[in-house]
Amino acid sequence: MVCTLLLVAGCSSGTSDPKNSTSPLRMRLMSAQQYSTTLAFVFGTDVSDSVPSALPPLTRTDGMLELGAASIGVTSDQLQQLSQSAAAVAAKVVDEKHRDYLIPCKPAAKDAADPACARRFVQSTGRLLYRRRLRPDEITRWVNEAGAAATRLKDFYAGLAGVIEGMLVSPEVIFIVEHSEADPRRPGHQRLDAYSLASRLSFFLWNAAPDDELLQSAENGEIQTAQGRARVVDRMLASSRLENGVRAFFDDLLEFDKFNSLAKDSVAYPTITGATLADAREQTLRTVVDHLLTRNLDYRDLFTTHATFISMNLAAIYGIPAVPGWTPYEFPAETHRGGMLTQVSFLAAHAHPARSSATLRGKALRELLLCQKVPAPPPNVDFSLLEDPDSSLHTARERLQVHAKNPSCAGCHLIMDPMGLALEKFDGAGQFRETEKGAAIDTGGNLDGAPFSDVDGLNRALHDHPMLPTCLVKRVYSYGTGGPVSMGADRNVLAYLMQRFAQAGYKYPDLLRDIALSSAFSQIREPRAVAPDGTSPSPPPQVTALNLP
Amino acid sequence: MNKLSRRRVLRGMLNGSAIAIALPLLDCFLDDNGTALASGAPMPLRFGTWSWGLGMSEALFVPKKTGANYDLPPEIAPLQPIQRHINLFTNYRVFKDAAPNLCHHTGWVILRTGIAPLTAINRPGETLDVTVARKIGNATRFRNLSATATGDVRDSFSYENGNTLNTPEFSPIRFYHRLFGEDFQNPNAPEFKPDPHVMVRKSVLSGVLEESKSLNKALGSDDRARMDQYFTGLRDLERRMDLQLVKPAPIESCRAPPSPEDLPAGLDADLVSKRHRILTDLMLMAVACDQTRVFNMYYAGAFSATTQPGYDKPHHTATHEEAVVVEEKCQPHVSWYTRRAMEEWAYYVQALGRIKEGAGTMLDNVLIYAMTDQSFAKVHAIEGIPMFTAGTAGGRIKTGLHVDGGGSQGTRLGLTALRLMGVDLTSWGTQSNTTSREISDILV
Numbered sequence: 007m008v009c010t011l012l013l014v015a016g017c018s019s020g021t022s023d024p025k026n027s028t029s030p031l032r033m034r035l036m037s038a039q040q041y042s043t044t045l046a047f048v049f050g051t052d053v054s055d056s057v058p059s060a061l062p063p064l065t066r067t068d069g070m071l072e073l074g075a076a077s078i079g080v081t082s083d084q085l086q087q088l089s090q091s092a093a094a095v096a097a098k099v100v101d102e103k104h105r106d107y108l109i110p111c112k113p114a115a116k117d118a119a120d121p122a123c124a125r126r127f128v129q130s131t132g133r134l135l136y137r138r139r140l141r142p143d144e145i146t147r148w149v150n151e152a153g154a155a156a157t158r159l160k161d162f163y164a165g166l167a168g169v170i171e172g173m174l175v176s177p178e179v180i181f182i183v184e185h186s187e188a189d190p191r192r193p194g195h196q197r198l199d200a201y202s203l204a205s206r207l208s209f210f211l212w213n214a215a216p217d218d219e220l221l222q223s224a225e226n227g228e229i230q231t232a233q234g235r236a237r238v239v240d241r242m243l244a245s246s247r248l249e250n251g252v253r254a255f256f257d258d259l260l261e262f263d264k265f266n267s268l269a270k271d272s273v274a275y276p277t278i279t280g281a282t283l284a285d286a287r288e289q290t291l292r293t294v295v296d297h298l299l300t301r302n303l304d305y306r307d308l309f310t311t312h313a314t315f316i317s318m319n320l321a322a323i324y325g326i327p328a329v330p331g332w333t334p335y336e337f338p339a340e341t342h343r344g345g346m347l348t349q350v351s352f353l354a355a356h357a358h359p360a361r362s363s364a365t366l367r368g369k370a371l372r373e374l375l376l377c378q379k380v381p382a383p384p385p386n387v388d389f390s391l392l393e394d395p396d397s398s399l400h401t402a403r404e405r406l407q408v409h410a411k412n413p414s415c416a417g418c419h420l421i422m423d424p425m426g427l428a429l430e431k432f433d434g435a436g437q438f439r440e441t442e443k444g445a446a447i448d449t450g451g452n453l454d455g456a457p458f459s460d461v462d463g464l465n466r467a468l469h470d471h472p473m474l475p476t477c478l479v480k481r482v483y484s485y486g487t488g489g490p491v492s493m494g495a496d497r498n499v500l501a502y503l504m505q506r507f508a509q510a511g512y513k514y515p516d517l518l519r520d521i522a523l524s525s526a527f528s529q530i531r532e533p534r535a536v537a538p539d540g541t542s543p544s545p546p547p548q549v550t551a552l553n554l555p
Numbered sequence: 556m557n558k559l560s561r562r563r564v565l566r567g568m569l570n571g572s573a574i575a576i577a578l579p580l581l582d583c584f585l586d587d588n589g590t591a592l593a594s595g596a597p598m599p600l601r602f603g604t605w606s607w608g609l610g611m612s613e614a615l616f617v618p619k620k621t622g623a624n625y626d627l628p629p630e631i632a633p634l635q636p637i638q639r640h641i642n643l644f645t646n647y648r649v650f651k652d653a654a655p656n657l658c659h660h661t662g663w664v665i666l667r668t669g670i671a672p673l674t675a676i677n678r679p680g681e682t683l684d685v686t687v688a689r690k691i692g693n694a695t696r697f698r699n700l701s702a703t704a705t706g707d708v709r710d711s712f713s714y715e716n717g718n719t720l721n722t723p724e725f726s727p728i729r730f731y732h733r734l735f736g737e738d739f740q741n742p743n744a745p746e747f748k749p750d751p752h753v754m755v756r757k758s759v760l761s762g763v764l765e766e767s768k769s770l771n772k773a774l775g776s777d778d779r780a781r782m783d784q785y786f787t788g789l790r791d792l793e794r795r796m797d798l799q800l801v802k803p804a805p806i807e808s809c810r811a812p813p814s815p816e817d818l819p820a821g822l823d824a825d826l827v828s829k830r831h832r833i834l835t836d837l838m839l840m841a842v843a844c845d846q847t848r849v850f851n852m853y854y855a856g857a858f859s860a861t862t863q864p865g866y867d868k869p870h871h872t873a874t875h876e877e878a879v880v881v882e883e884k885c886q887p888h889v890s891w892y893t894r895r896a897m898e899e900w901a902y903y904v905q906a907l908g909r910i911k912e913g914a915g916t917m918l919d920n921v922l923i924y925a926m927t928d929q930s931f932a933k934v935h936a937i938e939g940i941p942m943f944t945a946g947t948a949g950g951r952i953k954t955g956l957h958v959d960g961g962g963s964q965g966t967r968l969g970l971t972a973l974r975l976m977g978v979d980l981t982s983w984g985t986q987s988n989t990t991s992r993e994i995s996d997i998l999v
Binding site: 031033058062063065077078079080081082083084085086087089090093147148151154155158159164165168169171172175176177178181183185266267268269271272273274280358359360361382383385 | 655656657658675676697698699700705706707708709715716718719720721722725729733738751752754755756758759760762763770773774775777778780781782784785786787788789791792795819820821822823860862864865866867868869872934935
């Protein structure tokens, strides 16, 4: 752990942006959420919510689903579903309820082609969906498609629906294909072109495609100047859309996709319903947004704060009075409900359907929050000591002692179980308990040298753990640049970002801003292909130990 | 037809030409056998897969007798009603060679691809259903359908390549709408009128295809491969839209089902069973209606987390933490989970048998390949992973047999299935899993 920390934090003593740092050009598939949010921004939520997104689920890569977007492919059957979904969206957009405000003009006749009106629609909507201004030949092609279809179907709006459907399955829409250009500030090197930079910023901060103003910043070149980019990023950070981005990131980081299929044993936990679990996910996301954005507090305090939000469904689980809707709530200190680890979302997602799991919780803490990898168990492990627990063993701690005695288990379980055992006063559904099978629960332990006697102590130890903010920096940076980090090529920028994060008091919006404005965010490593002028790609910039001014 | 591209033909259709114009020869008509569904024509051959999780208790699963009329030990006792329609394969091996034994991964990947994976996230090659779909899946609305009874969209034993899982449907309602919703063309409808909207959609797709060819030039090799896959998919989708413009031949057994109830998330064995049966009925009716000829059902699989109400260990946890009761020759709860899986396998095969086709049933016209991920899951054993087939593949194979593989490659069954589906292979698998030997015991 110490060496990893040094690797990230100890190799740069300055706080200047390492000017030669770079990130790879990537081609990412939009996530289902990004697709849906983009549709919501372009056409409204009543359109986007009416159609389930048909994009395939991403594969978790280096801790994040979003990082899998840079390698996933699409099958023909998935495209077929996407096409069906696009047709449904298109029908909604042009129906009588929506056409008057989603289409910027009225046709001369509803039952015939109207190239002028179609052109206006194609130009404006196409720009938002393609995340760039369409070329004249593209506009002409779409207008012709709309015209041919309108003539065939004797319906101007049906013609436009065909165009919308086509755009929504276009590879340039569903894939975020980044392009580079020569970087005038670094002769011989590449940077993201303006539209690609706008998209990278937008999916990073808003989890959706750029809006009109951001595209304008790309079109007028503002985004490629230092001052202009800072203004653009500050506007994005001040936008209400930022909440989408924060929610998406933490939903991914915390593996909340588990909730899509999570359920608890109805005999063991009869009061835990699907609605309860959905609210548990929402509770944590509300807590995160309130803590990090609304109140702009220290990220580490998320693991100790007693401030949260409660719904009717959750009140019963937490044993507090129920109030309709979502309301702010402050847990009393003595309830041991401080921080995200003690919320139902973490406790229930990392447990079995009918019982808690100290091992799963400890593993999640290590892997999700500290970026540490717990090795998979050996295939031929001898489980005989775990079998048929002696009825005198009441608690998880007693049962898990077996792992400590077994050399093939001990190595990994000793880094997971002690943390998870500190959470054993919460059952598999996250409900508080003082005892297990009548026996007192010992929640003491040690997190990488920091001893604790109960879950409050674990929370403090986690709060003070040097890997907690380091891990977040790594995850946010990789999420923003769209793929796994390279500890060789990215060490300088990660060190810089980590120092800035610490100096700013671990404020999340500041971290987002530093990443968005970093040189590495826009400067490109290993150009993908020959430049449009046919010249050979520039050699990748040399990453040196320190590139400080 | 000089310079008469398919796109130009369609444009002509859009502009009012007769719908009866012959389309240029399409790939989808080139590679299938017996595709005509008109009255009296042979029924098409179909291929399905089915999976369950975490193997078996050998002493309670493997019959003592081989060949026909084998005994049914307790774990496979639920198969009695379907015994004559299936074959059971035991004592076959998969070989990891120099790769590690990756828990709950190595076994199924080898049986589905013939290749040993190198890491727990490595998915080498393509699964055999994908290979078969390329051969026989081109003349239907769907190339390859997948569904899972687990409710988790990531649960699939079908993939095109390491980056592309065939994502399964898990919601009965969504599956219903996908199969029998607005785009479903009932082959028995008294009238057929090509939907002009389909022509529009197809024309638009053709345009997207042409527009985006320039994209590839800017991509690196890995991304270019992903984009090629996209374009292949788009061309495939375009071809399938052609099918919607042609009147389908009537199919006696095709009956669009009513919309099913939707189900909550959860892995309670009763709930999984209910989900499995609804999805099975929908999927097999889609097969009967010739919407697809390749289909995968995932009852459960690697790391199966099915639960037993009131018992605190899900299936996978139980395999490791429950003691073997010597007198019972098994881990009782684990065995309970296996028996539930076999009850669902029996349901699935009976569902095939309930669909009448010609003088027989759908079982006469399918080959179903069923397998699991381990043999004795407690120790992650991959020796002797049991497998099944169901159906006679158009009279090409015998059923009702228990075949002892004598320790030979499990990939032999995959090779047999691939060849039966018309895939021309001299051998299948890599390294020690390479085989050119079919399982001749079942061949007619």
